Amino acid sequence: MIVIANLKMCQGHARCEDLCPEYFATDAVEGKVVIASPEVPPELEEKVRLAVRNCPEGALRIAKGGAA
Amino acid sequence: MTLLYQPAAPDHVPPELIVDFDFFDVPPGVSDPVRIWHGLTERGAPPIFYTPRNGGHWVFLRYVDIVEAYRNHEMFSTRGAQVPPLEPYPVLQPNGVDPPEHDVFRKLLAPMFTPLAVRRMTDGLQRRAEGLIAGFADRGGCDFVADYAAKFPTSTFLELFGLPQSRLPEFLRISDTFFRSTDPEVRAANLQEIFAVLEELFRERDRSPGNDLASAIVQARDSEGRQHPWQDIINCGFLLFVAGLDTVTNTMTYVWRYLATSPDARAKFRDRLDDPAAFMIAIEELMRINAVSTIYRRVTHDSVFKGVQMRRNDRILLPNTIANRDATVFQNPGTIDLDRKVNNHVTFGVGPHRCIGSHLAKREIMISLQEWLRRIPEFELAPDQREASVFGGPVMGFESLMLRW
Numbered sequence: 001m002i003v004i005a006n007l008k009m010c011q012g013h014a015r016c017e018d019l020c021p022e023y024f025a026t027d028a029v030e031g032k033v034v035i036a037s038p039e040v041p042p043e044l045e046e047k048v049r050l051a052v053r054n055c056p057e058g059a060l061r062i063a064k065g066g067a068a
Numbered sequence: 069m070t071l072l073y074q075p076a077a078p079d080h081v082p083p084e085l086i087v088d089f090d091f092f093d094v095p096p097g098v099s100d101p102v103r104i105w106h107g108l109t110e111r112g113a114p115p116i117f118y119t120p121r122n123g124g125h126w127v128f129l130r131y132v133d134i135v136e137a138y139r140n141h142e143m144f145s146t147r148g149a150q151v152p153p154l155e156p157y158p159v160l161q162p163n164g165v166d167p168p169e170h171d172v173f174r175k176l177l178a179p180m181f182t183p184l185a186v187r188r189m190t191d192g193l194q195r196r197a198e199g200l201i202a203g204f205a206d207r208g209g210c211d212f213v214a215d216y217a218a219k220f221p222t223s224t225f226l227e228l229f230g231l232p233q234s235r236l237p238e239f240l241r242i243s244d245t246f247f248r249s250t251d252p253e254v255r256a257a258n259l260q261e262i263f264a265v266l267e268e269l270f271r272e273r274d275r276s277p278g279n280d281l282a283s284a285i286v287q288a289r290d291s292e293g294r295q296h297p298w299q300d301i302i303n304c305g306f307l308l309f310v311a312g313l314d315t316v317t318n319t320m321t322y323v324w325r326y327l328a329t330s331p332d333a334r335a336k337f338r339d340r341l342d343d344p345a346a347f348m349i350a351i352e353e354l355m356r357i358n359a360v361s362t363i364y365r366r367v368t369h370d371s372v373f374k375g376v377q378m379r380r381n382d383r384i385l386l387p388n389t390i391a392n393r394d395a396t397v398f399q400n401p402g403t404i405d406l407d408r409k410v411n412n413h414v415t416f417g418v419g420p421h422r423c424i425g426s427h428l429a430k431r432e433i434m435i436s437l438q439e440w441l442r443r444i445p446e447f448e449l450a451p452d453q454r455e456a457s458v459f460g461g462p463v464m465g466f467e468s469l470m471l472r473w
Contacts, residue, residue, distance in 0.1 A: 011419060011420065013416070013418075013422060014182075014427060015352075018352075019345075026183050027182070028182055029178065029182075030175070031181065031184075031427075054410055055412075056412045056413070056414065056418050057418055057419075
């Protein structure tokens with residue numbers, strides 16, 4: 001499982017970072033979402049799903065993804 | 069519904085969409101100004117309706133329409149959108165302009181309001197919260213608005229702008245007049261005073277910059293290496309003054325008013341004092357339920373929105389409190405659930421004008437509540453509340469809130 005972020009839609013609410021800082025971060029210039037390592041570790045899947053559902057802009061999307 | 073008078077509305081507004089509604093007017097006996105919004109649907113107001121009050125404006129009552137208006141800046145502009153129409157009003161930077169012009173000041177300010185930048189302010193916020201609370205904790209009671217909720221964001225503003233805390237009384241006085249006075253002459257003099265203060269501040273930072281927000285704004289250069297237009301610099305300072313004080317003050321007042329009446333909620337927050345992530349989830353719910361701001365937009369061109377004919381320069385109100393309790397989006401919208409799992413509230417807006425200070429505002433509230441509960445774990449409403457202390461308008465709230473412990 002990977003998460004795809006649409007940076008045009010992201011407005012920097014950082015709800016994802018609040019809810020799952022192990023996976024989501026925000027940059028220091030615009031405060032937009034940064035996903036350093038796209039593959040979601042299995043133990044974080046539930047937390048990541050919840051963070052995605054809490055994006056007020058609908059800027060995050062879950063996609064199937066294997067190891068790159 | 070029965071109207072006391074038949075007000076005049078422009079001829080493109082069909083009579084069935086007209087509702088007599090004054091969002092500044094909180095009738096006597098209404099102790100919570102948010103109530104004026106939540107009776108509208110029961111009164112039979114259509115989801116998009118027009119009121120001739122305050123210069124005449126539309127009101128959107130559905131989450132989906134409110135969110136769409138926030139995002140569609142090509143149809144719904146922030147420029148010159150005040151209700152009632154105020155001319156001339158400063159073009160606030162960056163909130164009062166639309167993309168792409170908006171992006172210049174937005175980008176300039178953004179690095180100073182990222183979660184990372186706000187986390188770096190934690191020590192200062194904690195120190196000032198603790199200091200203010202220590203000033204009255206032993207008194208057994210306080211007026212929460214005067215003694216804390218007005219002072220804390222104002223003192224944060226001083227810190228952000230690199231101004232000494234000794235100027236707190238002066239800034240409290242000018243902000244109180246700005247947000248509460250209805251006398252046109254007093255307001256005009258007050259605006260002049262605010263702009264004089266900003267002018268002096270930015271001139272000083274232009275000569276000798278420091279490590280503060282005012283210096284960053286005045287020292288910034290455009291793509292051709294020039295300083296931004298002076299009026300835009302001043303208006304950007306004015307925006308930060310307008311946007312960051314009254315909103316935080318009244319949100320805090322709502323939050324403390326709720327906590328004063330809910331022992332369960334106080335206990336839940338106390339249990340989370342050492343778990344900031346869980347504390348923040350509960351704060352988000354209080355942000356949802358205590359959305360004090362109603363936002364203005366102006367229609368840019370004649371067009372039909374959701375089947376409703378709108379004309380250029382029509383004004384729109386977007387009441388966040390209504391969006392946040394839309395049953396099509398939130399489960400049990402009227403219930404305060406401090407563990408709410410999915411909470412896409414719009415208290416800070418969405419789209420390009422999302423409140424740039426949202427992370428700071430939330431951190432101010434979180435730190436205040438943490439410091440408060442450590443020092444004053446139990447408190448309640450005092451029996452002697454001041455009458456007629458509530459107000460409606462673009463930021464709803466309370467002039468005073470007497471607490472005791």
